[in-house]
Amino acid sequence: MEKYSGFGLFTHSLSCHENWQRVWRNPQPKKKYDVIIVGGGGHGLATAYYLAKVHNITNVAVVEKGYLGGGNTARNTTIVRSNYLWDESAHLYEHAMKLWEGLSQDLNYNVMFSQRGVLNLGHTLQDMRDIERRVNANRLNGIDGEVLDAKQIQELVPAMDCSANTRYPVMGASWQPRAGVARHDAVAWGYARAADALGVDLIQQCEVVDIVTEDGAAVGVETKQYGTIKADRVGCVVAGNSGVLAKMAGFRLPLESHPLQALVSEPIKPVLDTVVMSNHVHGYISQSDKGDLVIGAGIDGYNGYGQRGSYPTIEHTVQAIMELFPIFSRVRMNRQWGGIVDTCPDACPIISATPVENLFFNCGWGTGGFKATPGSGHVFAATLAQGEASKLAKPFSMFRFYDGSLIDEHGAAGVAH
Amino acid sequence: MFHIYCPHCEDHREEEEFHASGEAHIPRPLDPQSCSDEEWGEYLYFRKNPRGLHHELWVHAVGCRKFFNITRDTVTYEIKEVYKVGEKPSVTSSEKNQ
Amino acid sequence: MTQKNRIQSGGRVDRARALSFKFNGKSYQGLQGDTVASALLANGVNVVARSFKYSRPRGIISAGAEEPNAVLQMGATEATQVPNVRATQQELFDGLVCNSTNGWPNVDFDVMGIAAKVGGSMLTPGFYYKTFMYPQSMWSTYEKFIRKAAGLGRSPRENDPDSYDHIHQHADVVVVGAGPAGLSAALSAARSGARVIIADEQSEFGGSLLHSRENINGEPAADWVQKAIAELATFPDVMMLPRSTVNGYHDHNFLTIHQRCADHLSDKAPQGQIRQRLHRVRAKWVVLATGAHERPLVFANNDVPGCMLASAVSTYINRYGVVPGKNLVLMTTNDHAYQTALDWADAGRKVVAIVDTRPNPEGDLVEDAKRRGLHIITGSAVIEAHGGKRVNAVSVASINENGESVTGKISRLQCDTLASSGGWSPVVHLSCHTASRPAWNDEAVGFVPGATIQNQLTAGGINASYGLGDCLKEGTAAGNEAAMNAGYDVSATAPELKVEAISEGAPMALFHVPHSRPTSRAPKQFVDFQNDVTAAGIELATREGFESIEHVKRYTAMGFGTDQGKLGNINGMAIAAKSMNKTIPETGTTVYRPNYTPVSFGAIAGRHCKELFDPKRFSAMHKWHSENGALFEDVGQWKRPWYYPKPGESMQDTLDRECKSTRESVGILDASTLGKIDIQGKDAREFLGRVYTNPWAKLAVGKCRYGLMCGEDGMVFDDGVTSCLAENHFLMTTTTGGAAHVLEWLEIYHQTEWPELEVFFNTVTDHWSTMTISGPNSRKLLSEICDDIDLDKDTFRFMDLREGTVADVPARVYRISFTGELSYEINVQANYGLYVWEKLFEHGAKYNLTPYGTETMHVLRAEKGFIIAGQDTDGSLHPYDLGMGWCVSVKKPFSFIGKRGMAREDCVKPNRKQLVGLKTKDPLTVIPEGSQAVLDPTQPIPMTMLGHVTSSYYSANLGHSIAMGLVRGGLDRMGEAVFYPQPDGSVIEAEICSPVFLDPEGERQNV
């Protein structure tokens, strides 16, 4: 793998950039792999990378129906934070956060991880109780965070209306300084390039139409373009399609797919240096390095695989942003779009063995998948390598929905974005 | 934004008047106490979540407050039919596993 | 008049009405009817912007929504700033102030431009990803510079003085676009009697006809437009919306139309007027008559000011009376653009040459040009433009037949304007919004709308039908079909419109003009002007393996500008396709998302902001609370009194006073916000037994009972007191925030699971005003204004209800208590709520009747260990976890909701988090709510947490702090110590105890 650097870029500029190598190969699939990962999004590619790098399992294929990083990786609002309430999720997301912190260097690909901090606003007394609870839990779990009052928030975010004149005045917030945003596409591409360099086959335009099983165990996948590809273990990381893949394998998952919408403004000069999220007025916002205000909110209430939701959701989101930032009234919304999120009843993911032996699922990240990308890939790689859930993955078994050991991030008012 | 025919009001209404209430035709087990944890978990949480035709329960929340069923394509968002609670859908998926 | 490029006559501008405006601090004049762009061109302004990455000078390219360069900061005052206004769409008004957005110190002399000349060769696609990584710690510094350089305009720093509006529309036929196809569609639909809305983004209807030189029925096209508008105005059910862009086409034929009501008048909307209005439209049928955008050709230095779209040049000449230069070279792949050369010549300026990429052009316009003696160079292309801030020459060379290489020698033509036309791209954007994929049409060399499930028809340019006659015909047909589909009679036919046919030769499919040097070494050939995406960049992307068109777009940022790739996307796809040896349809398709053009956040929010962002719900006594100094707490949408501070009191002072007065004498709480559901029917009792965890079979008439409600998972989600008013009649109360959910909960079970149960649920939350008087003197107080209820403690007992009158108003009085004191909850019809409340105060003075709010209520109930659902619960606790097993009846024959759930394996295991009382070692220390419990405060991080403090207060009545909290296995740990580490490093020690801190025997409420 050619090492990227400013100097390298300069060298290439002398030859008019005609000699750049391919970032990844375009291989024909082999007959059989040690591990096949279905889904070439950020999580799948990260899984492949860590399988090769940490576990030395390089006979790995990532099969992707469309193009790499083209699903939710390409559609999310790129927020990265780890201030989750429950120990299980906090440990998982903090694991991801630590990986984020060295990711550009690890991958030799600048994922533009910008630790500009995330504010989770509170507007009611109960919001503030929940914030205190979460920040205390974070602190004792070793996750940075503090509770700010309205005045401190105003100093951090001068553009926001922190006065008492709004419908739901800002009472305070949790503040995680290490949190931030990253460049979503670069995450997928960086993992893809690094995985490819370690020997992983990235097979795009390859749609899995069935999970091939023998004696109740998965032995490969049936693809539309290349027929059967065999594997000792199969890992599915197909947000937005998990239910469809599970159905192929003959079981159901405790999740439903919903549209999640987002929107951006036209690019404007820097006006917002942190990420601001409010569960109560229901919106969140950050400003990308390009200058767009990147805005999102909650899911649409119905099941949908359409990568689009309903317009009122967009309206409510914009109203929420206007409640927080009335000065943006004359700024204009450029584009809206939607992704498909697989949501679990407890707003926590599933990283799990399944009723089919050698078939593993990593899914149900709901609206919060992007931030977990490195952690998710890391623990799923360990799970696939060991053939059983790794320590951090264990609480996220799909079977928790039978015995009742849910990890309910809803109830804890964890803003699931 | 969907335009939904309410079979009770006998009128098309905007989606804003409705709430989606999830998959339809999930009867509460008649004897919950005889259910295993697994059966109860299935009832509580496990859904078909189809890509394609979906029978789902909606309520005309800002309107007549009545629940009813919709058969809708979850990809095209086309509503194929609406029918009252207790009635059977006439449009169904050809797939067996539905 | 210094408008050097304004011609003496012609166009739709009013030469009698001069308007002055400022651009980059300098004053100019334009005319009524101008856009900012036409006025700038009239004044000979060349450079309007600096490009984002390379800081190259940029001029106006187009005359419409596709403009990528002329994107300005507008606004005369801080509060009325608008970033990123497209000069080609903004109508000029007197006093308009605008500025370029990039360029320092100014667009004409830009320091960044010099830097970019040096470093520009490194700014390839992906350069961010390849650099700035080392050292890790420096990224945040690099990022600051990157951010500063990015962005176009800036946000206002003050609040918008204007208001915005939404309006709902319903139409049989919505016609998008009021060009020839749209107008004829609207006319035919309107004539059938259908309800029609026709919207167009421009200031006046007519579309291309506004600058056309063609005739309809022997009259100038613009005259036909006026007649069409006049006829449409005669139909009462036709709505015409100029200055209104259909921005989004959503599922089930829902459209959003963004109307600029006052943007053309002034910075700030005139008094009483709305700046912009968003129409939310439900259409039975939609006719898309959105026309087409001309494609520029991609050649070297094609961004030098003076390079323009051919049709835009015609528009400026014919519509605005502005010739944007002196000497024109036109490069075209098609006949249509010849009109531009003809228009230019008609305006009396010099056409240097027409460079046609086709070897043998033929067609009426070509012949026309030949007749007029215009110099036509065939089989050739402009391969490079020359000049800095304005084109001064172009290089022309012959090219091979498929346009892939330069075949002849290069000659140079002097000129100041280069108009180019690479053909037309149908405006398929709206048809893509509902996930319909456009389809490639080889003949038309463009994407046309693909299959859709929406009730959608298309007419005119969007179908790649560019002849005027075809547009009119298709429009009429689509209007008829739409009206017919919507149920109207369209049998009456109107006379066909006569248009002179123009024969056109076939266009050439050319996107990327070859250069004598390879793309990577040729001067920059821009594809997406706003994001500085070049042909070389696209080729590099594919070379590096970004082969999907989505990858190419994301890697290069092509199409991600505010113009959303209206000019560049097709060219970019063609270049990507060529570099991968694929066809365009093989490379992929292009999908557009809403909005078609950007929409102000203000317009999207409408009136739903500030005070009206969300309803404020008030009880009947709200005014009294405000007048008596209450501070309010938001609970759901309700404004509830939080506490009533007296002058000079701290919050704790107030709470201490309110708590003490209540326990010592009597306090009063407005409890009207609690949800109230009237339940009638012979199966009401059975129903209650199924939805509550405790038994209801034997609750006697006139009695009340507390109930817990769980989900099927066994977790508590609401609670409240339900009273038996009569054998088949109950009144259920819910939490304030949970009222709507509980009612829907009851309905879903009734309607879908147990329809056989005869029961009706109705909300009566708003009907009753509820005031709770609590404290040892509450009976005395009540007795003063209630003489028809026997208040004797043994007659009207705890958990009884009575009917009578209070202050002469019929009332239901419930002897229930959330404070542990003797309490009466008085319910009267809400129209009398304030009256009775005031009467209580009239009589309460002698008992020091003290109003208290939610905070004191919380303290008083916590002294008694009563939970608040939503504060002490979080959806993960079942009744046993709360120590409320007494409220669960396992004996009920029906498996009530929650019973099975709370018996699951994880729910019955020991050591769950359980709700207990907490007594701090230091009685004056109040553990902050949300503090986390540990057993070993010295354990290194991560520490093992046992649960958190849910409720915690200082109790003035007890003289020490009290708290409730969750502790793992807490119910079996009474007397044990737990520790609460605080952010400041201190640790609060507490002892686990019963949550009932006061009057454990419950004597006070029974007095």
Add this chain to the structure above:
Amino acid sequence: MSDSTASNVESIAQMDQLPHKTGSLQPRAESPLYHADLATLSAHSADAGGVEIKEVKLLGHLVLRGSIEDAEFLSGVKEVLGLDLPGPLQSSLQGEFIAYWVSPNEWLVLVPGQQAFQLERDMRSAMSGNFAIVNVSGGQTVICLSGANAVDVLKKSTPYDVHNKNFPVGKVVTSVFAKTQALIFRSGPESWELIVRRSFSDYVWLWLQDACIEYGLVIKD
């Protein structure tokens, strides 16, 4: 499942909720919009404008629940109110009484405030079986909108189609109204009635004032 023999009159708590003191002793009743003080505002209000607004205060609001297949229920209503319960989205007017269809088993009947209790009693006596009557007079109010632009204000406020062709005089729908809901009744070519919940009435009033600015608002007491 109807085998109940206990008369509805006994098994349901009926309560006359209006005070009976008269004259100076009569308790003061306050309609939901009392606080907006429309009386004072109307004194200063413009005489002409596109929209006229008025609260119809303190009517009796009775919710009737029952089945249209229950002949006794229908005849009981007819006997007492003199009207046939209307079908979906329809209203039925009889003298001072008007019934609005709300849902397949629900109607709202507006009657003079003082008659509500007696009418409830009479209806209960006239029927048996599975039905319910709920007095909600304190919980909602009627706001009349009229004038040439009343329809425009409605178009700003509700997504429902209020055009003549879809919403003739006499029709009634419950729909979204701004961010709350309202029962919307067309009482005449240019007049409409909104029935809104008490706790939302201030919000609706604020909304209406704002939405009417461009048309001119006339306030009537």
